[in-house]
Amino acid sequence: MNLLKISGSPHVHSDESTKKIMWRVNLALVPMLLTGIAYFGLNALLISIVSVACCCLFQWLIEKFILKVPSTVCDGSAIVTGLLLAFNVPATADMIWLVAIGALVAIGVGKMSFGGLGKNPFNPALVGRVFMLISFPVQMTTWPTVGKWFPMGFDTVSGATPLGLIKEGVKGGQSISEVLASPDMPSLCDIFLGHMGGSLGEVSAIAILIGAIYLLCRKVITWHIPVAFIGSAFILSGILWLADPTQFIDPVTTILTGGIMLGACFMATDMVTSPMAKSGQLIFGVGCGLLTIIIRNWGAYPEGVSFAILLMNSVTPLINRWCKPARFAC
Amino acid sequence: MGGVHPEENKISTNAVIEQMPLPKQVAVLMNQHLGAPATPIVAKGDKVKVGQLIAEAQAFMCANIHSPVSGTVNKIDTCKDMVGLPKTAIYIDVEGDEWMESIDRTPDIKRECTLEPKEIVAKLKEMGIVGLGGATFPAHIKYSVPEGKKAEYLIINAAECEPYLTSDHRVMMEHAEEICIGVSILRKALGVPNAYIGIESNKPEPIRVMTEMARTFEGIIVEPLVVKYPQGAEKQLINSITGRKVPSGKLPIDVGCVVSNIGTTFAVYEAVQKNKPLIENILTVTGKKLPSQHNYQCRIGITYNDIIKHALGQLPETTGKVISGGTMMGKAISNLDAPTTKGASSVLVMDENEARRRPESNCIRCGKCINACPMGLEPYLFSALVKNDRIEEAQAHNILDCIECGCCFFSCPANKPLTDEIRLGKNKVRAMMAAKK
Numbered sequence: 001m002n003l004l005k006i007s008g009s010p011h012v013h014s015d016e017s018t019k020k021i022m023w024r025v026n027l028a029l030v031p032m033l034l035t036g037i038a039y040f041g042l043n044a045l046l047i048s049i050v051s052v053a054c055c056c057l058f059q060w061l062i063e064k065f066i067l068k069v070p071s072t073v074c075d076g077s078a079i080v081t082g083l084l085l086a087f088n089v090p091a092t093a094d095m096i097w098l099v100a101i102g103a104l105v106a107i108g109v110g111k112m113s114f115g116g117l118g119k120n121p122f123n124p125a126l127v128g129r130v131f132m133l134i135s136f137p138v139q140m141t142t143w144p145t146v147g148k149w150f151p152m153g154f155d156t157v158s159g160a161t162p163l164g165l166i167k168e169g170v171k172g173g174q175s176i177s178e179v180l181a182s183p184d185m186p187s188l189c190d191i192f193l194g195h196m197g198g199s200l201g202e203v204s205a206i207a208i209l210i211g212a213i214y215l216l217c218r219k220v221i222t223w224h225i226p227v228a229f230i231g232s233a234f235i236l237s238g239i240l241w242l243a244d245p246t247q248f249i250d251p252v253t254t255i256l257t258g259g260i261m262l263g264a265c266f267m268a269t270d271m272v273t274s275p276m277a278k279s280g281q282l283i284f285g286v287g288c289g290l291l292t293i294i295i296r297n298w299g300a301y302p303e304g305v306s307f308a309i310l311l312m313n314s315v316t317p318l319i320n321r322w323c324k325p326a327r328f329a330c
Numbered sequence: 331m332g333g334v335h336p337e338e339n340k341i342s343t344n345a346v347i348e349q350m351p352l353p354k355q356v357a358v359l360m361n362q363h364l365g366a367p368a369t370p371i372v373a374k375g376d377k378v379k380v381g382q383l384i385a386e387a388q389a390f391m392c393a394n395i396h397s398p399v400s401g402t403v404n405k406i407d408t409c410k411d412m413v414g415l416p417k418t419a420i421y422i423d424v425e426g427d428e429w430m431e432s433i434d435r436t437p438d439i440k441r442e443c444t445l446e447p448k449e450i451v452a453k454l455k456e457m458g459i460v461g462l463g464g465a466t467f468p469a470h471i472k473y474s475v476p477e478g479k480k481a482e483y484l485i486i487n488a489a490e491c492e493p494y495l496t497s498d499h500r501v502m503m504e505h506a507e508e509i510c511i512g513v514s515i516l517r518k519a520l521g522v523p524n525a526y527i528g529i530e531s532n533k534p535e536p537i538r539v540m541t542e543m544a545r546t547f548e549g550i551i552v553e554p555l556v557v558k559y560p561q562g563a564e565k566q567l568i569n570s571i572t573g574r575k576v577p578s579g580k581l582p583i584d585v586g587c588v589v590s591n592i593g594t595t596f597a598v599y600e601a602v603q604k605n606k607p608l609i610e611n612i613l614t615v616t617g618k619k620l621p622s623q624h625n626y627q628c629r630i631g632i633t634y635n636d637i638i639k640h641a642l643g644q645l646p647e648t649t650g651k652v653i654s655g656g657t658m659m660g661k662a663i664s665n666l667d668a669p670t671t672k673g674a675s676s677v678l679v680m681d682e683n684e685a686r687r688r689p690e691s692n693c694i695r696c697g698k699c700i701n702a703c704p705m706g707l708e709p710y711l712f713s714a715l716v717k718n719d720r721i722e723e724a725q726a727h728n729i730l731d732c733i734e735c736g737c738c739f740f741s742c743p744a745n746k747p748l749t750d751e752i753r754l755g756k757n758k759v760r761a762m763m764a765a766k767k
Contacts, residue, residue: 005651005685006413006662008750010736012336012493012684016743018694072691118692118744276697276710327706327728328331328565329575 018117021271022076024218028211029083029266035194035204040091040144044200047095052082054103062112069116077117081106084125087201087262088306089132094139101135102128122313123270126306133306143197160184161197162257166249167302175246180253191256202262212265221269224278228285229264229292230255236293248297259305260292267305273313280316280323287312332704333558333566334737336658338532342496342616342623347504349627350613350640352427356399356631357409357419357669358384363460364467365391370420376403381430381607384420387455393468393672394458396607398629401425412634412654412668413661419669422631433606439507440603443515450519450602457601458608458672463487463562463591464655466673469598472588473519482586483572484517484525486595488540489555489562491530492656494678497612498592500625502529502536505596506543512595513550515602520588524549526571527592532557559658560735564589566704578731593675608672615641617679619648630674634666637677650685653678658736691744699738699748705731709738709748716755725759732756 036044055078063071085106089095106128114120133140143161160168162185169179179185186196194204202208215221238251255261268274268288275284288308295304360367366389378384378397385395401424409419429435445453455470475481490498502509517525527544529537531554544550555561555570565576567589574585582589590598593612600606608630615624615637624641634652638645645652653660654674663677699709707728715724729752738748 004649004662004664004666006664007651007687008662008747008753009655009660009734010336010658010740010749011651011653011660011662011680012657012740013688013745014334014336014741016698016741017688017745018691018743021694021696021743075691116692118694271694271696274695276695276700276708324727325700325703325706325708326331327578327731328569328704329577329580329731 018077019075021220022080024215024220025080025266026076026083028214028220029080029087029201031207031210032087032201032204032262033083035207036087036091036200039194039203040200043093043096043144044086044091047089047091047099047200048083048086050096051086051099051103052079054100055079055082055085055107058104058107059112062108063116067112067116072117075117078107081111081124081128083201084266085128088125088129088199088259089140090143090198091200092139092142092144094142098132098136098139102132105131118272120272121316122310123267123273126267126310126313130306130310133301145197161302162186162191162253163296163302164197170247176249177246180249188253188256191253196257198257199259199262202259205256205261208261208265215265215269221265222278222281224281225269225274225285225288226264228282229268229289230260232286232289233260233293234289236290240293240297254293254296258296258303260289263292263305263309264288268309268312273316275316275319275323277320277323277325280319283319283323284312284316287315331706332702332737333560334702334740335557336493336559336740339493339616339618339657340496340499341494341618342614342625343499345496345500345623345625347500347612347625347627350629350632350637352399352424352629353632353636355404355421355423356629357421357633358395358398358631359409359411359669359671360385360395360418360420361411362395362466362630362671362673363393364465365389365393367418368392368395370406370418372403372406372420374403374405377401378403378422379428379430381433381609383607387458387468391468391471393460393470394456394607396458396609397422398609398631399424400428410665410668411671412663412665414664434604439511441511443511443518443602445515445602447519447521450515453602454519454598457606459594459597459601460608460672461591462593462597462611462673462675464659464673464675466671469590469594472590473516475520475583475588479583480586481520481522481583481588483568483588484513484520484522485567485571485587485589486513486525486527486592487562487564487567487589488527488529488536488592489567490533491557491559491562492658492660493559494616495614495656495676496616497614497625497675499533499536501593501596501612502540506539508599509540509592509595510543510547510550511603512597512599514547515598516588516590516595517549522588524551527552528555528562528567528571529553530555530557530561560704560733560737563704563733563735565733578728611670611672611674613637613670613674614676614678616676617681618684619646619681620679628670630672631669633669634663634677637670638666641677642679645679646681648682649679650682651680653680658740659734687747688745690746693744693746696743698741698743702737702741704735704737705733707732709752710746712755713746713748713751716751716758719758721755721758721762724755725762729755729759
């Protein structure tokens with residue numbers, strides 16, 4: 001017989017693993033990938049493949065040749081980053097090669113430079129996305145038009161996002177109702193289904209909700225961050241809208257356009273970069289929601305979700321310091 | 331708050347309690363309880379009977395120890411306990427099975443107890459009764475409520491929330507009446523109106539049996555509990571039954587509660603009504619890969635090897651780990667030649683594959699350890715603080731409140747040995763506090 005093993009208790013484990021969590025997230029991202037392909041065609045598929053492949057490749061290369069540690073590509077986290085990065089860019093032909101640069105920054109700077117999964121203070125996909133937005137502003141704000149379902153061409157026709165239309169319109173002196181009445185503006189139903197201009201994975205609220213509900217059921221995420229994020233964005237935009245409906249859009253359109261849904265359900269809920277305690281998660285979500293609306297209305301960019309989440313990522317350690325779980329007895 | 335749901339694996343539930351045959355020799359450890367070791371009062375060559383006092387409690391926090399067998403004292407020597415630490419033990423060569431005349435060995439059940447509370451406590455002390463829920467706290471100290479404190483609730487812990495263990499389950503099924511008498515005696519000792527027996531609701535049979543039996547007694551209430559590990563942890567149990575919370579660093583009596591394990595109440599019955607000292611305990615012998623599952627009544631001081639030999643012949647080839655206790659809080663045994671003690675509750679045999687720990691990876695800050703912690707602590711933070719030797723901060727974050735239930739490590743997706751690191755941290759905090767004094 002072998003020697004007996006000894007160890008401290010407990011002697012059993014729940015079978016939960018990082019790998020399982022990451023693959024569940026990947027599964028939850030599939031509906032968005034499918035709607036992205038449905039609305040934007042082959043470009044969407046190619047961008048996603050290039051992004052995921054590059055994220056995995058760069059992680060493998062860095063671990064093998066720079067950090068000289070065993071590869072962790074199999075844990076699926078690089079695929080999560082790759083998919084989320086792809087979901088945050090416009091589905092145009094230019095992006096097929098540009099996303100590779102984004103992947104290098106996301107994995108190389110956003111994640112591996114801090115020591116890999118679990119050590120990064122900022123959401124890697126957002127680091128990559130913001131890098132691309134600042135470095136390639138034209139390509140990152142050239143949106144494919146959405147007209148027909150399953151477009152198979154590779155042509156880039158410049159369309160616009162609802163938020164872009166509103167920003168331009170308000171800057172140009174139009175009132176919100178005039179912008180909303182313009183023929184370029186999609187109907188609320190189209191907005192909900194995602195039939196509008198926007199980044200590859202962010203357009204369909206329904207696909208995002210399906211993924212988010214799956215993650216909630218599998219207990220990968222909790223309701224705190226998404227609800228606080230979307231709720232605070234809804235309330236602040238609602239107050240602004242009530243105060244001046246000619247300058248501010250209504251709260252329902254606010255939360256369904258742009259990246260709020262994707263950001264709240266999949267980017268802000270990133271375990272590594274969000275607070276640990278429930279109370280901290282609520283603060284984090286509210287901060288994301290308020291910053292998003294502030295940037296959208298008073299910032300230079302039409303969309304502010306990426307910046308809002310990254311800003312809140314930066315205060316996560318402080319939130320963790322102040323928000324403690326309720327002690328059983330003190 | 332918190333808690334986890336480990337696989338229950340109560341596979342020995344239906345194994346009726348069997349009598350373990352007497353071994354050739356027993357080793358009776360002098361440290362079988364929380365506190366100072368007892369002092370031997372026999373010498374080499376002395377003849378002893380079953381139930382004879384062989385070691386006396388001389389310190390305050392200590393308990394009497396009686397001979398579990400009859401025979402001759404072979405030697406008083408150091409003996410390695412189950413984790414390999416040297417302890418003093420009285421070795422007794424077994425000869426026959428001659429009991430002290432004072433012990434009532436008839437099968438009759440005696441319901442009436444005429445002793446006064448003080449006499450009951452004295453009896454518990456005389457008979458060497460300790461808590462059998464794991465901590466082996468001397469019972470006579472627990473039932474002497476200090477000046478200025480008042481007991482309002484007597485809580486009997488029959489949650490048995492640990493996976494695999496079935497000894498409490500079997501005792502309730504087979505000795506319900508004796509248990510209820512034991513509970514009544516403890517209720518009388520404390521002078522409280524009601525005693526509550528908490529049983530996890532995944533044990534419908536013991537709940538039924540105990541509820542029916544409790545009806546024939548005064549002031550015994552059976553409380554089914556939510557199934558969630560660690561429901562049977564003292565502070566969690568008190569909270570479930572009374573709604574009260576024991577503050578950090580305080581004892582149950584500070585919120586008017588006294589908690590005893592169900593196995594202890596059976597020992598109390600035998601001690602007070604039958605004059606029988608604590609010389610036997612009930613052990614579960616179990617494991618997923620074992621050919622048979624057992625519950626045994628064993629004399630204390632029998633070695634783990636003797637138990638395994640009788641129950642299984644030998645350990646299976648693929649054995650990875652042998653645990654005394656359950657899978658969540660039990661101790662891995664490194665020395666199977668060690669004798670059992672009063673607090674032993676099981677011999678749990680784990681397969682190689684079950685015993686293997688998976689490799690650790692980076693913390694992904696998922697917060698599962700925080701959600702699992704029944705004390706509302708931050709295990710991930712302790713892990714980092716202890717590794718960096720930031721002991722004062724660990725103390726400031728209430729590391730000493732940790733009950734070492736293992737929920738954090740159990741639920742960690744990165745397989746970080748959080749419970750081990752916290753245990754180390756607690757020791758470092760205690761060492762630091764001792765150095766400051």
